[in-house]
Amino acid sequence: MDLNILWFILIMVLFAGFFFLEGFDFGVGILLPFLGKNDTERRILINTIGPVWDGNEVWMITAGGALFAAFPNWYATLFSGFYLPLFLILVALIVRGVAFEFRSSDRSPQWRNFWDWMIFIGSALSAILWGVAGADLLRGVPIDAKMQFAGNFFDLVSPYAILGGVSTFLLFTLHGALYLSLKTEGEILQKVQKAAKKIGVVTVLAVVVFAVMTFFETDLLANNGATIVLLACALALVLANIMARSGKSGWAFISSALTIVFLTVSIFWGLFPRVMVSSLNPEWSLTIYNASSNPYTLKILTIVALTMVPIVLAYQAWTYWIFRKRITSKDLHY
Numbered sequence: 001m002d003l004n005i006l007w008f009i010l011i012m013v014l015f016a017g018f019f020f021l022e023g024f025d026f027g028v029g030i031l032l033p034f035l036g037k038n039d040t041e042r043r044i045l046i047n048t049i050g051p052v053w054d055g056n057e058v059w060m061i062t063a064g065g066a067l068f069a070a071f072p073n074w075y076a077t078l079f080s081g082f083y084l085p086l087f088l089i090l091v092a093l094i095v096r097g098v099a100f101e102f103r104s105s106d107r108s109p110q111w112r113n114f115w116d117w118m119i120f121i122g123s124a125l126s127a128i129l130w131g132v133a134g135a136d137l138l139r140g141v142p143i144d145a146k147m148q149f150a151g152n153f154f155d156l157v158s159p160y161a162i163l164g165g166v167s168t169f170l171l172f173t174l175h176g177a178l179y180l181s182l183k184t185e186g187e188i189l190q191k192v193q194k195a196a197k198k199i200g201v202v203t204v205l206a207v208v209v210f211a212v213m214t215f216f217e218t219d220l221l222a223n224n225g226a227t228i229v230l231l232a233c234a235l236a237l238v239l240a241n242i243m244a245r246s247g248k249s250g251w252a253f254i255s256s257a258l259t260i261v262f263l264t265v266s267i268f269w270g271l272f273p274r275v276m277v278s279s280l281n282p283e284w285s286l287t288i289y290n291a292s293s294n295p296y297t298l299k300i301l302t303i304v305a306l307t308m309v310p311i312v313l314a315y316q317a318w319t320y321w322i323f324r325k326r327i328t329s330k331d332l333h334y
Contacts, residue, residue, distance in 0.1 A: 221270075
């Protein structure tokens with residue numbers, strides 16, 4: 001295995017980790033205005049992710065940094081062509097982060113309700129746009145021989161891309177509901193479990209339609225390995241629904257997490273060795289070789305990554321262990 005392949009895998013792992021961890025953050029934010037009927041309930045929901053949401057976003061920052069360092073041409077083409085959706089994701093994440101901090105600075109119900117809806121908007125917009133971006137990467141976008149994006153905004157909002165956004169929105173919402181089933185109790189837990197059962201059915205339907213469209217819109221299913229991983233994704237999603245209906249919250253959450261991880265892996269596997277598909281000419285697609293840094297840079301990056309990543313993982317694991325208990329009204333802090 002050469003360093004180009006290694007860094008492609010590492011970036012895939014970083015994005016899979018980000019969507020797994022930040023996915024339930026998005027889900028909690030999406031469910032917040034609907035499951036929390038008063039300030040106490042909404043505070044409980046926010047506190048389930050309060051100690052971890054900002055740490056989860058570090059995975060995205062790290063993935064972006066690794067992308068810039070290891071595959072600068074991929075980074076340049078991606079961030080120029082997807083400038084508007086990525087900019088909107090950044091704005092949504094900023095608004096959501098500000099909302100977490102600002103909602104408790106005033107006791108006014110109107111003030112807190114406003115920021116609660118900002119948390120919803122920031123979470124929902126991010127969840128949708130990440131799905132749109134992933135679908136566009138699979139389907140291909142206009143890239144010319146100079147590795148430059150040659151399209152416009154409307155090339156990024158095809159029906160397939162929109163369905164991808166809807167699918168990730170529902171998948172993250174389900175993931176958030178299953179996470180809450182591990183972190184709440186009492187009346188809120190009952191509402192969360194009921195919501196998870198309803199969301200799960202709609203999510204399965206959306207993902208099935210998306211998978212069918214993937215067959216017609218992309219060449220992902222031509223890759224046997226990616227197809228197997230995608231089937232594993234579908235199986236994990238079905239298991240998540242079965243476990244949720246059986247009241248086995250822990251297994252349901254693990255299954256939804258595997259669904260997200262398998263979906264991310266299937267996208268990267270379906271692209272390999274490409275990183276961005278050109279819809280103008282397959283020969284103009286960016287690959288892990290024509291989009292990468294030089295071998296010396298990749299070697300230095302590998303040494304740094306092998307040194308620092310285990311430390312970061314150990315610290316985040318410790319954080320989740322410390323804040324592992326269920327949240328009740330007695331544990332509230334503002």
